[in-house]
Amino acid sequence: MIELKSKIAQFEFENPLMNASGVWCENAEKLDExxxxxxxxxxxxSATPQLREGNPSPRYVEVPLGSINSMGLPNxxxxxxxxxxLKFQEENPGKINFLSIAGMSMEDNLEMLHKLNDSDFKGLTELNLSCPNVPGKPQIGYDFEATEKILEKAFEFFKKPLGVKLPPYFDFAHFDEMAEILNQFPLAYVNCINSVGNGLYIDTENESVVIKPKDGFGGIGGAYVKPTALANVRAFYTRLNKNIKIIGCGGVESGKDVFEHLLCGAEMVQIGTHLARNGVQVFDKILTELSEIMNQKGYNSIDEFRGKLKSL
Structure with missing residues (x-):
């Protein structure tokens, strides 16, 4: 019997798969699915304090190896x-979900964290430090000082399990510096990665960009970003305190992709572009493929190989 259970903080999950924030989760219908x-x-x-329409369309386009988007946090x-x-938890005792927040300012984020702290929410909160698609707003995750400051302020009062969603980093010095900051705090997890920011995809026939916001610049997802995602999962798995778990996200289309994220050290694995393209039935197929790989390799549980990537 293949064991697929995963654990973050005090919570256990039947398997390591979930959606990436922003995909199949914007309204009640999609969340129900x-x-x-x-x-x-x-x-x-990822929620802001008030409803947001987001950027003008077209703002999400599927391209051959993934997607480009500049959604602008519609929610x-x-x-x-x-x-x-709260309703989900009431109707499904013992089950929990992740609630993502991404304020336009530190004050926004702290306001939402206060509300969550005072509420009956029993799940995991995700502080999104990495939205690359709001015009005029930089990613907090690339400002190390601002990241440290918001976490300091949050943990002065926030008593529930909290994780952060990070942008991709590309330099060992940045992995080191961010890990040093994150290790100061009792985080439940870090989520690596959000889309690779400010890519450009061109329609050669029309000699134009393919999305409207930001003159066509947008976050890149899908197969394009898997090597970057795996690198970030591995880099933080080897640098963070072991009680800070890793959620891997980026380029997941198959059980093999999930296996690779887990091998790099991920505790759970999110699916974004592939889910947006194919719907929630992808989870069944990918879980079957993951189980088959584990079976072929003689693994009975994820813990037997998680984080055990070999170097040459």
């Missing part, structure tokens, strides 16, 4: 996702 899928858990759309507002999560 996630809730009823075979995924181990789900995360809500139904923090209260909607909190209320949905």
């Amino acid at each position: 996630m809730k009823n899928s075979s995924s181990g858990s789900f995360v809500t759309k 139904l507002g923090f209260d909607f996702y909190l209320n949905y999560s």
Whole structure:
């Protein structure tokens, strides 16, 4: 019997799969489909304090090896996702979800964290430090000082399990510096990675960009980003305190991709572009493929190989 269970903080999940925030989670209909899928858990759309329309369309386009998007954080507002999560927990005792927040300012984020801390929400909170697609707003995750400051302020009062979603890093010095900051705090997990920011995809026939916001610049997802995602998972797995778990995200389309994320050290693995393209049935197929790989290799549980990537 193949054991696929994963654990973050005090929570155990039937399997390591879930959606990436921003995919299949913006409204009640999509969240219901996630809730009823075979995924181990789900995360809500990154919320701002109030409803946001986001950037003008076209703002998400599928391209041959993945996707490009500049969504601009469209969401139904923090209260909607909190209320949905509370109802989910009430109707499904013992199960929890992840609630993602991404304020336009530090004050926004702290305001939402205060509300969560004072609420009956029993799940995991994700502080998104890495939204690359809001015009005029830099990613907090690339400002090490700002990242440290918001975590200091958050942990002065926040008593529930908290994780952070990070942008991709590309330099060993940045892995080292960010890990040093994160290790100061009792984080439940870090999520690597958000999309690779400010890529450009060109329609050669029309000699134009393919998305409207930001003159066509947008976050790149899908197979394009898997090597970068795996590198970030591995880099943080080898640098962070072992009680800080890793959620891997980027380029997952098959059981093999999940196996690679787990081998690099991920505790759970999120699916974004592939889920957006194919719907929630991808979880069944990918879980079957993962089980087959484990069976072929003689592994009975994920813990037998998680993080055990070999160097040459």
